[in-house]
Amino acid sequence: MEHAVEVRNLVVRRGTNDVLRGLSCTIAKGAVTGLLGPSGSGKTTLMRCIVGVQKIRSGTVEVFGEPAGSRNLRRRMGYMTQAPSVYADLTVRENARYFASLYGIGAAKADAAVSDVGLATAAGQLVSTLSGGQRARASLACALVSQPELLVLDEPTVGQDPVLRNELWDRFRALAAAGTTLIVSSHVMDEASRCDRLLLIRAGDLIADDSPAAVRQAAGTDDLDEAFLRLVLARDEEKAGAH
Amino acid sequence: MSPRLTLLTAARILRQLRHDKRTIAMIIVIPTVLLTLLRYLFEDQPLIFDRIGLVMLGVFPLVIMFLLTSVAMLRERTSGTLERLLTTPIGKADILFGYGLAFAVAAAVQGVIASVLAYWLLGLDTLGAQWLVIVIAIANAVLGVALGLFFSAFANSEFQAVQFMPAVILPQVLLCGLFTPRAAMATWLQAISDVFPMSYAVEALQEVGANVDPTGRMWRDVAIILGCVIVALAAGAATLRRRTA
Numbered sequence: 141m142e143h144a145v146e147v148r149n150l151v152v153r154r155g156t157n158d159v160l161r162g163l164s165c166t167i168a169k170g171a172v173t174g175l176l177g178p179s180g181s182g183k184t185t186l187m188r189c190i191v192g193v194q195k196i197r198s199g200t201v202e203v204f205g206e207p208a209g210s211r212n213l214r215r216r217m218g219y220m221t222q223a224p225s226v227y228a229d230l231t232v233r234e235n236a237r238y239f240a241s242l243y244g245i246g247a248a249k250a251d252a253a254v255s256d257v258g259l260a261t262a263a264g265q266l267v268s269t270l271s272g273g274q275r276a277r278a279s280l281a282c283a284l285v286s287q288p289e290l291l292v293l294d295e296p297t298v299g300q301d302p303v304l305r306n307e308l309w310d311r312f313r314a315l316a317a318a319g320t321t322l323i324v325s326s327h328v329m330d331e332a333s334r335c336d337r338l339l340l341i342r343a344g345d346l347i348a349d350d351s352p353a354a355v356r357q358a359a360g361t362d363d364l365d366e367a368f369l370r371l372v373l374a375r376d377e378e379k380a381g382a383h
Numbered sequence: 384m385s386p387r388l389t390l391l392t393a394a395r396i397l398r399q400l401r402h403d404k405r406t407i408a409m410i411i412v413i414p415t416v417l418l419t420l421l422r423y424l425f426e427d428q429p430l431i432f433d434r435i436g437l438v439m440l441g442v443f444p445l446v447i448m449f450l451l452t453s454v455a456m457l458r459e460r461t462s463g464t465l466e467r468l469l470t471t472p473i474g475k476a477d478i479l480f481g482y483g484l485a486f487a488v489a490a491a492v493q494g495v496i497a498s499v500l501a502y503w504l505l506g507l508d509t510l511g512a513q514w515l516v517i518v519i520a521i522a523n524a525v526l527g528v529a530l531g532l533f534f535s536a537f538a539n540s541e542f543q544a545v546q547f548m549p550a551v552i553l554p555q556v557l558l559c560g561l562f563t564p565r566a567a568m569a570t571w572l573q574a575i576s577d578v579f580p581m582s583y584a585v586e587a588l589q590e591v592g593a594n595v596d597p598t599g600r601m602w603r604d605v606a607i608i609l610g611c612v613i614v615a616l617a618a619g620a621a622t623l624r625r626r627t628a
Contacts (some may be wrong), residue, residue: 171445192470194628195627211472214473223461224462225467227399229402230402231402234395234398238391241391242388282467286471
């Protein structure tokens with residue numbers, strides 16, 4: 141399978157702390173890759189490297205064969221940050237239309253993106269008056285609006301009710317089926333089962349890179365939460381043994 | 384740089400302003416109230432109002448726009464929208480000049496209203512043409528916009544941003560020739576005054592106040608103001624970093 145993203149020996153240091161410690165991985169085209177790990181493990185930092193806004197100490201990140209952050213890549217990517225990055229003093233529709241216009245995309249498609257995330261009835265509302273979950277969806281609409289080949293979504297389903305979360309995942313699956321590459325971070329394990337591949341990150345290290353079924357099998361449990369825990373413990377023991 | 388993306392961004396910022404009615408009201412009301420206070424402070428000395436009121440027509444909008452734009456740009460950075468913008472096709476200069484353009488429109492509205500009030504209700508009198516005063520007042524406000532955008536790059540919080548006003552603007556007010564004519568200052572103060580853009584903003588207004596026809600010095604001052612605007616906006620764009628820690 142062809143790769144959309146290739147990360148090699150990536151090191152990111154913040155202060156004296158290594159946030160990513162020589163991480164290498166590849167991300168397949170036209171699939172949903174889940175980035176899992178506890179808060180502070182380096183998920184967001186890895187995503188920022190892929191979209192090209194993170195200072196890197198060493199290593200390389202290539203997206204569609206070009207260095208991450210290249211000018212050409214910016215037309216082909218959509219990024220949703222963890223905190224909803226939309227203008228609070230604009231309406232949902234105005235936000236979507238502005239971000240669409242940066243790609244030369246018209247108002248009709250922007251409005252469609254707003255409907256796609258279930259905000260059609262709130263389209264004329266100022267973002268500052270929305271609930272946290274609605275705000276996150278407004279932010280998601282602004283990432284979807286350019287119909288990018290690569291979507292990087294940092295915790296897109298936080299604060300959404302189960303029905304909506306399910307709908308959003310159906311949409312992600314449909315986008316992947318149509319050829320879009322998605323990188324989705326989450327710390328909810330029940331979402332992990334809907335990914336084609338999982339990258340488990342802990343303290344800046346990649347501790348698993350496999351399909352959900354293979355992760356379950358490797359850990360010897362059907363419960364992904366439990367599987368993650370077992371992999372972490374196995375890794376810690378391995379390290380303790382090495383010392 | 385893309386004129387289309389610059390215009391789209393300016394339109395977006397004006398749309399944001401439009402949703403903030405109180406800010407619009409303050410942009411219009413604050414300089415008019417201050418000028419009115421000044422007028423009645425010198426009720427029996429209309430010549431003094433002609434001198435100080437004229438200069439304040441340039442200073443008030445500069446100060447207000449400096450504060451507004453430095454906070455607006457800081458919000459763009461802290462809300463994460465700047466990071467998102469930097470992953471889209473828009474260029475850094477498009478963002479900065481978009482801000483410059485949007486607030487220039489707000490500055491023009493403010494400059495026109497304050498000048499009209501000063502001339503027709505408060506009895507301001509200048510030897511030179513009124514339209515020139517209005518144009519220079521707008522140019523000064525745009526200078527405030529550009530300086531605000533530039534200095535906001537050095538602030539990490541609103542606390543820091545608002546303190547750039549006394550740090551950057553007040554020294555310029557002190558040395559611009561309003562309190563002591565620039566020629567009467569100590570040489571080293573004059574040297575500092577020479578590199579402050581506001582000195583030229585004030586001098587341009589004083590030239591219109593004292594001469595019937597536009598003078599060469601006034602045009603030179605206006606050119607310096609516009610030059611400072613372009614330099615500050617370009618420098619502001621250069622300080623934006625696509626990659627951050």
